[in-house]
Amino acid sequence: MIHVRALRKRFGPRVVLDGIDARVRERECVAIVGPSGCGKSTLLRCLNALEPFDGGAVDIAGFALTGGAGPGRVAARALREAVGMVFQELHLFPHLTALENVALAPRVVAGRARAEAMDRGRELLARVGLGDRAESYPGELSGGQKQRVAIARAIAMPLKVLLLDEPTSALDPAMREEVREVVRSLSRENALTLVLATHEMRLASELADRVWAMKDGRIVAEGPPAEVL
Amino acid sequence: MSAEPRRARLGRLAQRAPLSVAWALACMIGCVVIARAAPARAETSNTASDTLAAVRERSELVWGGDIQGGEPYVFEDPRDPSHLVGFEVEIAGALARELGLKRARFAEVQWSNLVPSLERGDIDVVLNGLEDTPERRARLRLSRPYFVFHEVLAVQRGAPYRSLDDLRGKRVGTLNQTYALELLQGRPADRAVEIALYEGQEEPYYDLQVGRVDAVFLDHVIAARYGCPLAGVECLPGDQPRGTYVVGLRRGDAALAGAIDGALGRILASGELRRILETWHLWDDAQKGLASAHGPADAPDAYSAAPAPSLSRGQIVLFFQGAAVTIVLSVAAFAIAVPLGMLLAATRVNAGRLACVVATAYVELLRGTPVLLQLYVLYFGLAPVLRLGPITAATLGLGLNYAAYEAEVYRGALLAVPRGQTEAAAALGLGRWQALRYVMLPQAVRTALPAVTNDFVSLLKDSSLVSVLTVVELTKRMTIAAVEIRSWLGPGLLCAALYFAMSFPLSRLSRHLETRLENDPRPRIA
Numbered sequence: 030m031i032h033v034r035a036l037r038k039r040f041g042p043r044v045v046l047d048g049i050d051a052r053v054r055e056r057e058c059v060a061i062v063g064p065s066g067c068g069k070s071t072l073l074r075c076l077n078a079l080e081p082f083d084g085g086a087v088d089i090a091g092f093a094l095t096g097g098a099g100p101g102r103v104a105a106r107a108l109r110e111a112v113g114m115v116f117q118e119l120h121l122f123p124h125l126t127a128l129e130n131v132a133l134a135p136r137v138v139a140g141r142a143r144a145e146a147m148d149r150g151r152e153l154l155a156r157v158g159l160g161d162r163a164e165s166y167p168g169e170l171s172g173g174q175k176q177r178v179a180i181a182r183a184i185a186m187p188l189k190v191l192l193l194d195e196p197t198s199a200l201d202p203a204m205r206e207e208v209r210e211v212v213r214s215l216s217r218e219n220a221l222t223l224v225l226a227t228h229e230m231r232l233a234s235e236l237a238d239r240v241w242a243m244k245d246g247r248i249v250a251e252g253p254p255a256e257v258l
Numbered sequence: 259m260s261a262e263p264r265r266a267r268l269g270r271l272a273q274r275a276p277l278s279v280a281w282a283l284a285c286m287i288g289c290v291v292i293a294r295a296a297p298a299r300a301e302t303s304n305t306a307s308d309t310l311a312a313v314r315e316r317s318e319l320v321w322g323g324d325i326q327g328g329e330p331y332v333f334e335d336p337r338d339p340s341h342l343v344g345f346e347v348e349i350a351g352a353l354a355r356e357l358g359l360k361r362a363r364f365a366e367v368q369w370s371n372l373v374p375s376l377e378r379g380d381i382d383v384v385l386n387g388l389e390d391t392p393e394r395r396a397r398l399r400l401s402r403p404y405f406v407f408h409e410v411l412a413v414q415r416g417a418p419y420r421s422l423d424d425l426r427g428k429r430v431g432t433l434n435q436t437y438a439l440e441l442l443q444g445r446p447a448d449r450a451v452e453i454a455l456y457e458g459q460e461e462p463y464y465d466l467q468v469g470r471v472d473a474v475f476l477d478h479v480i481a482a483r484y485g486c487p488l489a490g491v492e493c494l495p496g497d498q499p500r501g502t503y504v505v506g507l508r509r510g511d512a513a514l515a516g517a518i519d520g521a522l523g524r525i526l527a528s529g530e531l532r533r534i535l536e537t538w539h540l541w542d543d544a545q546k547g548l549a550s551a552h553g554p555a556d557a558p559d560a561y562s563a564a565p566a567p568s569l570s571r572g573q574i575v576l577f578f579q580g581a582a583v584t585i586v587l588s589v590a591a592f593a594i595a596v597p598l599g600m601l602l603a604a605t606r607v608n609a610g611r612l613a614c615v616v617a618t619a620y621v622e623l624l625r626g627t628p629v630l631l632q633l634y635v636l637y638f639g640l641a642p643v644l645r646l647g648p649i650t651a652a653t654l655g656l657g658l659n660y661a662a663y664e665a666e667v668y669r670g671a672l673l674a675v676p677r678g679q680t681e682a683a684a685a686l687g688l689g690r691w692q693a694l695r696y697v698m699l700p701q702a703v704r705t706a707l708p709a710v711t712n713d714f715v716s717l718l719k720d721s722s723l724v725s726v727l728t729v730v731e732l733t734k735r736m737t738i739a740a741v742e743i744r745s746w747l748g749p750g751l752l753c754a755a756l757y758f759a760m761s762f763p764l765s766r767l768s769r770h771l772e773t774r775l776e777n778d779p780r781p782r783i784a
Contacts, residue, residue: 077685079681079684079685105684106687106689109684109685109686109687110687113685113686114685116678116681116682116685118678119682120676120678120679120681120682121682122679122682122697122701123701124700124701124704133686133688133696134686134687134688137688137692137696138686138687138688138692182686183685183686186686186687
């Protein structure tokens with residue numbers, strides 16, 4: 030599903046990704062662990078074509094990205110309909126309700142009828158345990174609730190791959206549990222390929238089939254959680 | 259869940275709005291009362307001998323006129339623009355000499371403000387095609403005439419009109435503060451025409467050429483130079499009303515008036531006046547009557563007919579009509595400015611390089627030149643290719659100008675939307691314009707709202723500029739009334755009160771929106 034070859038990326042003089050080679054199989058869940066600044070987030074952003082890279086190549090969900098020039102705008106949009114992303118900072122749309130956040134892309138990008146998109150949005154919110162908060166604005170939700178809205182918003186599109194950047198980092202323990210449950214159900218029930226960047230060893234060891242340990246822009250260890258962690 | 263607090267907020271706004279409106283209304287009513295009661299400005303302390311003595315002491319006669327009146331009255335010499343020429347320049351020189359003064363000094367005053375300026379004491383006399391009318395006799399002291407004119411009706415060549423009677427209900431252009439205007443205003447209701455008021459003498463004929471007025475009614479000196487020679491314009495023959503040009507003086511200046519009458523009599527008798535008029539091709543048989551004409555100024559009884567010193571009920575109604583024009587014009591112009599501004603801002607933030615350059619050029623050009631200039635270009639400059647009516651041109655001109663300002667407000671607001679919002683939209687597969695439409699703009703509009711409301715208040719006040727396009731809105735109404743009743747205080751206060759009544763609730767609304775925005779939970783998340 031994902032094949033990364035010799036991926037290199039620099040910000041000015043600083044090398045952020047220094048030759049990444051890795052594969053993710055279909056319906057696999059991979060956790061990227063490592064200290065802050067090791068390149069986890071940048072790697073995720075490269076996979077989603079949000080960040081152009083300098084060298085190497087990425088095959089993801091049937092799309093091919095190469096280093097140098099960024100992908101064309103049309104190609105990038107098509108890719109993002111198959112590859113979703115949940116940002117560490119979430120970036121929910123503050124002017125829309127939880128339900129409208131979830132229904133926006135199906136309506137605007139996939140061209141669904143409004144009623145249909147709203148119904149499906151309600152279903153998704155119910156699945157992440159927020160059936161009763163559909164009409165709330167993001168500013169009125171707790172951290173864990175916001176995180177779950179962000180996940181529901183991402184999976185509202187017919188995805189093959191979902192990238193999650195630090196899904197539990199800003200949450201207290203009880204909320205972490207809520208989110209962990211949702212992510213667990215995604216990998217089991219939605220047939221999604223998951224790549225998640227995280228600090229949290231417990232999340233990685235419970236959810237991931239494999240773990241990549243990153244340091245200074247390289248993958249320094251790779252294998253089942255029990256071996257790497 | 260969130261509907262409840264929002265409803266409560268709206269409720270609070272609903273409770274507060276009538277308060278501020280009521281306050282503004284009270285203020286306005288107070289001003290109407292003051293405006294009606296305000297006495298005309300006390301007669302200046304210039305007694306008759308004072309001005310003549312003052313003139314003699316400085317050995318200089320200060321005469322007021324408007325260079326915009328152009329050839330042949332007083333204008334800049336095309337060969338040497340620092341030098342003024344014109345038949346009135348020569349008459350003023352001759353008068354100064356006859357009074358035993360060293361020189362006559364010209365003072366530029368906008369034509370329609372010549373009389374108020376004289377009364378204020380800025381100038382000693384008005385010498386600029388001032389016509390002898392009953393109203394002026396009542397208000398000023400007038401000299402004996404120095405020129406005889408007749409009115410000329412100009413129409414489009416081939417038009418069916420032969421006289422003013424044929425023009426019932428049609429648009430007839432003339433200049434503010436002229437005898438022609440008084441004649442038009444004095445027509446009985448069943449033969450009334452719609453009057454279009456201009457400030458310069460070229461514009462009405464220009465508008466006649468392009469069909470924005472059906473006729474122009476002005477004196478023969480203006481008509482012969484600025485109207486009749488134009489292609490497509492026909493000056494109708496026929497016995498039109500005659501009148502005379504006189505020197506205007508303050509009512510109390512009997513001594514100066516006597517001296518000027520004497521001086522005029524001497525340059526008439528010596529043939530100098532005739533020679534001056536001949537130089538400017540103004541001499542005709544009608545001028546022979548000048549020798550026997552006497553000044554009307556020695557009829558003190560006329561003074562008792564001075565106009566009412568306060569605003570009449572009818573004038574106050576006209577003020578409210580002017581305010582209605584102002585508000586309709588401003589709303590319509592803003593209805594152009596907001597969407598166009600949004601489009602420009604979106605283009606600058608989002609579009610390709612070429613479109614962005616075009617939008618930037620538009621914004622900079624419109625912000626970098628005076629709106630007055632833009633109105634002139636739109637109305638007069640583009641007339642050969644685009645014939646806009648005065649109201650349309652005014653609305654469009656203000657709208658296009660304010661669009662540039664709105665564009666900057668929205669651009670700032672768009673740039674203030676966090677970058678993460680754009681990325682989130684992109685990550686969901688939204689295109690750039692979709693992201694703009696569904697994610698960026700709705701947030702930017704909320705941020706921009708207080709600034710936009712403020713801009714509307716500015717627009718309301720800037721709309722006074724459109725009076726140059728013959729639109730009579732609130733400020734124009736004020737200047738007309740002020741000249742009519744010889745006082746700026748009452749009309750000024752009433753005008754200010756009306757503007758304030760319109761803008762104050764909006765300022766309050768703007769402040770309210772700002773507070774509401776700060777307390778709103780919606781924009782406050784990461």
